[in-house]
Amino acid sequence: MPASASTTAGAAKPPTKNKALIKWVEEVAALTKPDRIVWCDGSDKERERLTKDAVADGTLIELNQKKRPGCYLHRSNPNDVARVEHLTFICTPTKDEAGPTNQWMAPDEAKKKLTGLCDGAMRGRTMYVVPYVMGPLGSPFSKVGIEVTDSVYVVLNMRIMTRMGKPALDMLGDSGEFNRGLHCLLDVNPERRYITHFPQENLIWSVGSGYGGNALLGKKCLALRIGSYLANREGWLAEHMLILGVESPEGQKTYVAAAFPSACGKTNFAMLLPPKRFDGWKVFTVGDDIAWLRPGPDGRLWAINPENGYFGVAPGTSYKSNPSAMKSLVKDTLFTNVGLTPDGDVWWEGMDNEAPEGTIDWQGKPWKKGAEGKVAHPNSRFTAPMANNPVLSKHVDDPEGVPISAIIFGGRRATTVPLVLQSFNWVHGVFMGATMGSETTAAATGAVGVVRRDPMAMLPFCGYNMGEYFRHWLHFRGLLKYPPRIFMVNWFRKTKEGKFLWPGYGENMRVLKWIIDRALVRTGGAETPVGWVPREGDIDLSGLDISSEAFEEATKVDLNEWRQELESTKDFFDTIGPTMPKALKLQRELLLGVIDAAQGK
Ligand code: GTP
Ligand code: SPV
Numbered sequence: 001m002p003a004s005a006s007t008t009a010g011a012a013k014p015p016t017k018n019k020a021l022i023k024w025v026e027e028v029a030a031l032t033k034p035d036r037i038v039w040c041d042g043s044d045k046e047r048e049r050l051t052k053d054a055v056a057d058g059t060l061i062e063l064n065q066k067k068r069p070g071c072y073l074h075r076s077n078p079n080d081v082a083r084v085e086h087l088t089f090i091c092t093p094t095k096d097e098a099g100p101t102n103q104w105m106a107p108d109e110a111k112k113k114l115t116g117l118c119d120g121a122m123r124g125r126t127m128y129v130v131p132y133v134m135g136p137l138g139s140p141f142s143k144v145g146i147e148v149t150d151s152v153y154v155v156l157n158m159r160i161m162t163r164m165g166k167p168a169l170d171m172l173g174d175s176g177e178f179n180r181g182l183h184c185l186l187d188v189n190p191e192r193r194y195i196t197h198f199p200q201e202n203l204i205w206s207v208g209s210g211y212g213g214n215a216l217l218g219k220k221c222l223a224l225r226i227g228s229y230l231a232n233r234e235g236w237l238a239e240h241m242l243i244l245g246v247e248s249p250e251g252q253k254t255y256v257a258a259a260f261p262s263a264c265g266k267t268n269f270a271m272l273l274p275p276k277r278f279d280g281w282k283v284f285t286v287g288d289d290i291a292w293l294r295p296g297p298d299g300r301l302w303a304i305n306p307e308n309g310y311f312g313v314a315p316g317t318s319y320k321s322n323p324s325a326m327k328s329l330v331k332d333t334l335f336t337n338v339g340l341t342p343d344g345d346v347w348w349e350g351m352d353n354e355a356p357e358g359t360i361d362w363q364g365k366p367w368k369k370g371a372e373g374k375v376a377h378p379n380s381r382f383t384a385p386m387a388n389n390p391v392l393s394k395h396v397d398d399p400e401g402v403p404i405s406a407i408i409f410g411g412r413r414a415t416t417v418p419l420v421l422q423s424f425n426w427v428h429g430v431f432m433g434a435t436m437g438s439e440t441t442a443a444a445t446g447a448v449g450v451v452r453r454d455p456m457a458m459l460p461f462c463g464y465n466m467g468e469y470f471r472h473w474l475h476f477r478g479l480l481k482y483p484p485r486i487f488m489v490n491w492f493r494k495t496k497e498g499k500f501l502w503p504g505y506g507e508n509m510r511v512l513k514w515i516i517d518r519a520l521v522r523t524g525g526a527e528t529p530v531g532w533v534p535r536e537g538d539i540d541l542s543g544l545d546i547s548s549e550a551f552e553e554a555t556k557v558d559l560n561e562w563r564q565e566l567e568s569t570k571d572f573f574d575t576i577g578p579t580m581p582k583a584l585k586l587q588r589e590l591l592l593g594v595i596d597a598a599q600g601k
């Protein structure tokens with residue numbers, strides 16, 4: 001560690017009397033043996049100090065402070081640019097509890113391995129203790145976590161992504177109930193990279209990666225993997241969902257939650273800017289990645305966003321595609337693995353302008369026009385405070401959350417799945433979620449563009465047995481007097497030539513309007529063997545440049561394609577094994593039977 005870190009002031013003495021917390025931090029320090037311990041308070045002063053340290057040791061590069069005040073660039077190790085599903089483990093006492101879709105390691109074995117790796121790992125380094133809250137302060141839905149990390153980049157990101165510091169210690173009080181998260185960078189080597197979760201102990205142990213979902217432990221590790229385990233036990237849902245509110249010109253507000261896999265459009269949809277045709281309509285963001293949902297005393301489903309910022313995909317973000325995201329990035333934002341322009345600004349593929357001459361790529365190398373490599377890594381990200389979002393919902397800090405009228409599942413599918421489809425009922429809706437497929441993206445390491453089943457967009461994030469998770473979803477219907485209606489969307493259907501059929505982005509408002517009208521039972525639809533679709537004219541296309549052939553292609557339900565689709569889900573259901581709920585297996589057969597009937601077979 002460069003000398004600059006030794007100048008790091010800050011509370012070395014615990015600013016808390018919480019015995020369980022002090023004891024755990026002492027245990028971690030005894031293992032990792034840091035040179036110094038800093039308890040983070042979340043103050044502006046602390047941010048300034050840590051940012052200065054991070055710039056001094058090269059972790060952050062200061063951007064042009066006139067153009068982007070408070071903004072910095074971080075270049076991660078090129079071997080560490082995405083989540084690593086093959087190195088992510090659920091460590092339950094039995095393998096069955098983790099289920100067939102998760103990587104499993106016995107808790108004792110995992111602890112032994114990571115204890116070995118972490119022994120003395122912070123020697124010469126600073127250990128930061130980061131108390132944080134997932135969810136609005138004071139909300140009964142919220143959870144407190146403590147992340148202990150040796151990465152100043154993680155601290156500065158957690159400061160944006162969560163309610164961090166003193167408020168978290170205040171909320172915790174002297175309770176011993178908090179998530180324990182230990183994060184060690186080690187030598188950032190894939191050979192020594194393990195993201196491990198111990199749901200029964202509310203414990204996370206992550207080593208060898210400094211990147212996003214691997215290292216910001218409040219996000220995917222606590223809010224989804226540990227969260228989903230707790231949700232099953234306590235009767236709620238922790239989901240990979242955005243939450244948005246739509247306000248009609250008359251002032252009626254409706255909220256929807258939508259699960260799309262990583263890099264499939266949640267941030268974009270959550271910040272949707274309605275097109276001109278929808279003058280007077282407004283969309284507000286509650287959350288862009290994670291939702292915690294509970295039955296309310298009124299029988300409706302209520303949702304909070306446990307996060308406090310956006311860790312969003314940079315490439316493709318522009319004033320044209322997502323102006324609210326662009327406006328969220330003008331200040332106090334950290335950029336990871338994007339390009340650096342000669343005037344100290346950021347650049348990525350799909351921005352509004354060409355990259356200027358003299359741009360430096362995400363690995364710090366000069367980039368030349370016409371060169372092959374990308375300026376920004378395809379999974380490059382921005383970390384922006386949600387307070388920057390010009391269309392932030394007024395209700396993000398409401399302790400009880402917002403009431404959800406519709407749940408939307410969507411994937412990246414070049415064929416088969418139409419623009420929008422409504423389920424017949426809750427079980428069919430859960431089936432839609434459970435059989436969701438999507439082409440893989442750069443958000444995780446591995447091949448890109450292969451269709452894989454990604455139930456509820458939770459395949460990488462479900463902290464327990466997937467069959468048990470489906471059972472929980474099916475059971476959930478009984479907890480709701482007014483269940484949200486369930487839909488499926490696909491913005492990514494393509495022509496044979498590989499061009500998107502639907503313009504997407506803001507134009508998705510047209511589809512959202514139908515979804516809301518259906519959820520509020522104020523418009524009709526046409527019944528197909530696989531679900532309800534809009535009737536001709538139900539989706540308003542005025543002012544939109546799309547041919548009627550393209551629209552028909554985007555919305556068509558081809559029963560032969562669907563037969564194939566349903567047949568291919570059998571393999572997936574079989575891999576789930578004995579915990580696969582009967583209702584979903586029968587639903588699959590029912591749909592196939594109805595297709596047979598429709599085709600006179
Ligand atoms: P995570 O943060 O990884 O969970 O991703 P996300 O689901 O929030 O995805 P995001 O909104 O960042 O979008 C990812 C990619 O999908 C970007 O490259 C977008 O440009 C693209 N995208 C988003 N919405 C649309 C759409 O409606 N149509 C098309 N064709 N592309 C879209
Ligand atoms: C995702 O991959 O779904 C993300 C980014 O939101 S990460 O935080 O790395 O999981």
Ligand code: MN
Pocket residue numbers: 240261262263289
């Ligand atoms: Mn995500």
